[in-house]
Amino acid sequence: MDTNLIVFLAMALVAAVAAVGVVAMNNPVRSALCLVVNFFVLAFVYFSLRAELMGISQILVYTGAIMVLFLFVIMLLNLGGRGGTLEERPDVKPGIGVGLGIALFALIAFQVLFPLQASATPRAPDDYGLPQTVGRNLFTTYVLPFELASVLLLVGIVGAILLAKRKM
Amino acid sequence: MVQEWLQGLPPFWLGLIRVLLLVLPILILVPGLIWWERRLLSWMQDRIGPNRTGTLNVPRWFPIKSWRGKKLRTFGLLQPIADGVKLFLKEDITPDAVDRKLYFIAPAIALFPAFALGGVLPFGPWLSDNPATAGFYALLTPVANVDIGILYVLAISSLGVYGVVLAGYASNNKYSLLGGLRASAQLISYELAMGVSLACIVMASGSLKMTEMVRSQEGPLWGVVPWIQNWFLFTPYGLISAVVFLICMVAETNRAPFDLPEAENEIIAGYHTEYSSMKFAVFFMGEYAAMFIFGGIFATVFLGGYNLLPVNWLAIGDSVPALSGVMGFMDRLNYALAPLWFLGKCAGGITFYVWLRATLPRLRYDQLMSLGWKSLLPLAVANFIIVAIWIMGTAKWGVAGGWIAWAGASLLAVLLYLQVMSTYKSGFPDMQRRKVVLTDGIPNAPVGAGAD
Numbered sequence: 001m002d003t004n005l006i007v008f009l010a011m012a013l014v015a016a017v018a019a020v021g022v023v024a025m026n027n028p029v030r031s032a033l034c035l036v037v038n039f040f041v042l043a044f045v046y047f048s049l050r051a052e053l054m055g056i057s058q059i060l061v062y063t064g065a066i067m068v069l070f071l072f073v074i075m076l077l078n079l080g081g082r083g084g085t086l087e088e089r090p091d092v093k094p095g096i097g098v099g100l101g102i103a104l105f106a107l108i109a110f111q112v113l114f115p116l117q118a119s120a121t122p123r124a125p126d127d128y129g130l131p132q133t134v135g136r137n138l139f140t141t142y143v144l145p146f147e148l149a150s151v152l153l154l155v156g157i158v159g160a161i162l163l164a165k166r167k168m
Numbered sequence: 169m170v171q172e173w174l175q176g177l178p179p180f181w182l183g184l185i186r187v188l189l190l191v192l193p194i195l196i197l198v199p200g201l202i203w204w205e206r207r208l209l210s211w212m213q214d215r216i217g218p219n220r221t222g223t224l225n226v227p228r229w230f231p232i233k234s235w236r237g238k239k240l241r242t243f244g245l246l247q248p249i250a251d252g253v254k255l256f257l258k259e260d261i262t263p264d265a266v267d268r269k270l271y272f273i274a275p276a277i278a279l280f281p282a283f284a285l286g287g288v289l290p291f292g293p294w295l296s297d298n299p300a301t302a303g304f305y306a307l308l309t310p311v312a313n314v315d316i317g318i319l320y321v322l323a324i325s326s327l328g329v330y331g332v333v334l335a336g337y338a339s340n341n342k343y344s345l346l347g348g349l350r351a352s353a354q355l356i357s358y359e360l361a362m363g364v365s366l367a368c369i370v371m372a373s374g375s376l377k378m379t380e381m382v383r384s385q386e387g388p389l390w391g392v393v394p395w396i397q398n399w400f401l402f403t404p405y406g407l408i409s410a411v412v413f414l415i416c417m418v419a420e421t422n423r424a425p426f427d428l429p430e431a432e433n434e435i436i437a438g439y440h441t442e443y444s445s446m447k448f449a450v451f452f453m454g455e456y457a458a459m460f461i462f463g464g465i466f467a468t469v470f471l472g473g474y475n476l477l478p479v480n481w482l483a484i485g486d487s488v489p490a491l492s493g494v495m496g497f498m499d500r501l502n503y504a505l506a507p508l509w510f511l512g513k514c515a516g517g518i519t520f521y522v523w524l525r526a527t528l529p530r531l532r533y534d535q536l537m538s539l540g541w542k543s544l545l546p547l548a549v550a551n552f553i554i555v556a557i558w559i560m561g562t563a564k565w566g567v568a569g570g571w572i573a574w575a576g577a578s579l580l581a582v583l584l585y586l587q588v589m590s591t592y593k594s595g596f597p598d599m600q601r602r603k604v605v606l607t608d609g610i611p612n613a614p615v616g617a618g619a620d
Binding site: 029030033036052053056057059060063064065068069071072075076130131132 | 270314315316319320322323324326327329330333334336337345348349352353355356359376
């Protein structure tokens, strides 16, 4: 078997198992940790696709900042007691969830798999995913969406301050 | 010869050599660092410190007469090794109530980022960006000269907190949990300022690659003085970035005065209260390895990396032909012993850590937060904008124009700051309507006001 395929399958397997773990664990801290592992391994999938900047942003933003915040909140609320605190009654909800999940997966697979199989160039171009390329594209072709996203973030920050400092 | 042999090696073995060249020196140096910290700290605190272990009494039958009865001193250099043996042989207690899996994983997770952090650090010169022409050291360092260099550092250093948080959680101890909580809050607060301060340097050097960042510091100082290297510490924007980065790096490694996660007078030993024997030693080692590597990162980004002195030897040789021989020799010395200079700068970083620990009392939690969010982050962001203005000025009107633009922007920033502060001090608009009262110049809402 192809070495690339083995590496990819190994990473994909870990990512998939971790993703299942996020919903399967009944201890919130462990769920969050599964999500951390998932994000981390996903970054390596990006690396293997030569999207280094994307992968490192994934680690930097999701694994390094957002998930730390998640863990902080979970621990602050002390949800992670021993033996797990999240126990659900047997219900139809998991069944429906699994069904919808499979449907979503099939939908995305249909959209992605066939174009990928048809593509003639399995390797990305040399300058693909480099910081220079991404930066140049962000500030030329996509400058308007980029700036709009910044404004959106700014609005978010101002809103957060307004909510937190209402009494001032 | 060595160079040809290395070039002939398969990539896998070359990679392995690079990794070993990074990891082994750290592993070997950590006991030395601990000894250095303890001796330096005791000297600063007017104590004696560990100075006995490893002293040998030369026996009476010793062949060399003049040595008999004398003592062979190692100044306590073997103390860390004795400590290591002690930690190995100690009883390894695992409390009953811990979350066993996470409890055992946590030290490993704490150790991993400390070593992985050094993956992009060059300890020897890259003469050009192309590995084929970059010279001897390009074969040995860094482990991977990736395009995303400094982002990798930021990403991996932010992973370091997981070990602490998990240890705090898995210990099932209130104090440990508090330690873990403090660590995560501290990391989130200081990571932002660290990222922005590094972004200034990335903009100024025009690359994310660590090797290119060092090379961009070899240019003439301020773009004007050709004999002196443009280490970012000497540039005004770089100095501000360096101060912000330095504070953030101490905070990220959980060292005094930012060692709130293990504040012994408040929460016993914080996240490692329940850890004993080797598991504690692993935390300990991770902390020192991270300190060492962060010293290296500071040296690479702000202190000209592997260069001995901020001097362009060859440029001086060109201007003063009488000195060209000496200067050529100095340049070759600078190149050949580059790892040594780099190691020296790392040691300087460690010394600075110890100095801080001996000097500053631990911050209170609210002081920690207000320093991070209200001082460092705005300072770093203002610096970021000013650097952008400086770059634009340089591109448009040349070197002098750039510095004039920098001065103007800085003046504007300072005026803005003073204006904001005077508004803050003198009160806020609509205070009457919003029923705000001032206590010690700080606005406070009376009870019940504004609750609608």
